[in-house]
Amino acid sequence: MVRRRTGxxxxxxxxxxxxxxxxxxLTVGRPQVESVDNDWGTVTADRTExxxxxxxxxxxxLRVGGPAADISYTVSMNDIEVATxxxxxxxxxxxxxxxxxxTWLDNDEIPEWWASHVNRNETTTVRVEPDVVVNYAGIRFPxxxxxxxxxxxxxxxxxxxxxxxxxxxxxxxxxxxVDETNAQWGTATATRTPISASAMVTNPTPVxxxxxxxxxTVRLNGIVVGEGIAGQQTVLRPNNTRTLEASAAIxxxxxxxxxxxxxRNDERSTLTVEFTATLAYGGVQRTVPLEFxxxxxxxxxxxxxQKNESTNESVSDETGQEQEQQSSxxxxxxxxxxxxxxSSDESRQ
Numbered sequence: 001m002v003r004r005r006t007g008x009x010x011x012x013x014x015x016x017x018x019x020x021x022x023x024x025x026l027t028v029g030r031p032q033v034e035s036v037d038n039d040w041g042t043v044t045a046d047r048t049e050x051x052x053x054x055x056x057x058x059x060x061x062l063r064v065g066g067p068a069a070d071i072s073y074t075v076s077m078n079d080i081e082v083a084t085x086x087x088x089x090x091x092x093x094x095x096x097x098x099x100x101x102x103t104w105l106d107n108d109e110i111p112e113w114w115a116s117h118v119n120r121n122e123t124t125t126v127r128v129e130p131d132v133v134v135n136y137a138g139i140r141f142p143x144x145x146x147x148x149x150x151x152x153x154x155x156x157x158x159x160x161x162x163x164x165x166x167x168x169x170x171x172x173x174x175x176x177x178v179d180e181t182n183a184q185w186g187t188a189t190a191t192r193t194p195i196s197a198s199a200m201v202t203n204p205t206p207v208x209x210x211x212x213x214x215x216x217t218v219r220l221n222g223i224v225v226g227e228g229i230a231g232q233q234t235v236l237r238p239n240n241t242r243t244l245e246a247s248a249a250i251x252x253x254x255x256x257x258x259x260x261x262x263x264r265n266d267e268r269s270t271l272t273v274e275f276t277a278t279l280a281y282g283g284v285q286r287t288v289p290l291e292f293x294x295x296x297x298x299x300x301x302x303x304x305x306q307k308n309e310s311t312n313e314s315v316s317d318e319t320g321q322e323q324e325q326q327s328s329x330x331x332x333x334x335x336x337x338x339x340x341x342x343s344s345d346e347s348r349q
C-alpha cells in the first residue's frame with residue numbers, strides 16, 4: 001500500500017514538473033524564426049541547389065537543458081512546390097541558433113513554372129515557408145509562423161508595343177511602311193509558350209508584294225528555344241494597308257538549359273526574337289529580316305530575394321524598374337539598327 005502511494009506521489013511530482021515547464025514556456029513565448037536567408041548553390045544541367053539559413057530565437061526557459069529542433073521548409077513559385085528540405089535533432093543550446101539546410105530543385109520543373117509565370121501576366125510569387133518544432137522535456141513546441149513572399153515581374157514583349165513609324169527597304173526601295181506593332185502571349189503550357197505578333201503595314205508601291213514565307217527564331221541567352229514557320233503565304237496589295245500577323249512559340253523543353261545560364265549569370269538573361277520574310281519582288285525572291293518585329297529584351301529576376309534583402313514578410317522586386325525599361329528600349333533599338341544594316345548589305349549583294 002505504501003509503495004503504491006509512493007509511486008503515485010512520484011508520478012504526481014513528475015507531472016507537476018512537466019506541467020510547470022510547459023506553462024513557463026508557453027507563458028514566456030514560443031521559439032521564433034528570426035530570419036530566413038536563401039541562396040542558389042550548385043547548379044548543374046539536371047538540378048539546382050537551394051541553400052537556406054534559418055535563425056531561431058529560443059525563449060528563456062528553452063536555452064538550457066539540451067532542447068532540440070526539427071526544421072522543415074518549402075519553396076514554391078506560383079503555388080508550384082519546387083523545393084523541400086528538412087533537418088532533425090538540431091541542438092538549440094543558447095539564445096539563438098543559425099541552421100543551414102539545403103535541398104535540390106529538379107530543373108525539369110522549370111517549364112511548368114515558366115508557363116505559370118507567363119499565364120499570370122509575367123508575374124511570379126515565391127513563397128518560403130519554414131516549419132520549426134522544438135522538442136523539450138518530452139514536449140513539442142512549434143515556433144511562431146514565418147513566411148517570406150517575393151514577387152517578380154518581367155515585361156518581355158514590351159518592345160513590340162509601339163506606334164513608332166518604321167520602313168522596310170529592299171535594294172534601296174521602301175516596300176513596307178509600318179505604323180504600329182503589337183504582341184501578346186497565348187496560353188502557355190508545360191510544353192509550349194505561344195507568341196502572337198502583328199504589325200499594321202502599308203505597301204506604298206504600285207505593284208503587289210508577295211510574301212512566300214515567314215519564319216521566326218527565339219533565343220534565351222543565345223540558346224535557341226524556338227524556331228519555325230511564323231505565317232502563311234500572303235500578298236500585300238499596292239497602296240493598301242493591312243495587318244500582317246506572325247506567330248512564334250517557345251519550346252519549353254529547352255528551358256531547363258536556359259535556366260542554368262540564367263542562374264550562372266546572376267539571374268540575368270536576354271530574350272531575342274527574330275522574324276524573317278521571303279519576298280517575291282521584281283522577279284527575284286529575297287529573304288530579309290523583319291526588323292520591325294525583331295528585337296532583344298534583357299531582363300533580370302530575383303527569385304530568392306538575394307538582391308533586395310529584407311526581413312519584411314512581403315518583398316517586391318521593383319527597384320530600378322524604370323532604369324531597366326530605358327536600358328531595354330536602347331538595346332532593342334540597337335538590335336533593330338543592326339538588323340537593318342544587315343538587310344541593307346544583303347540587298348546590295
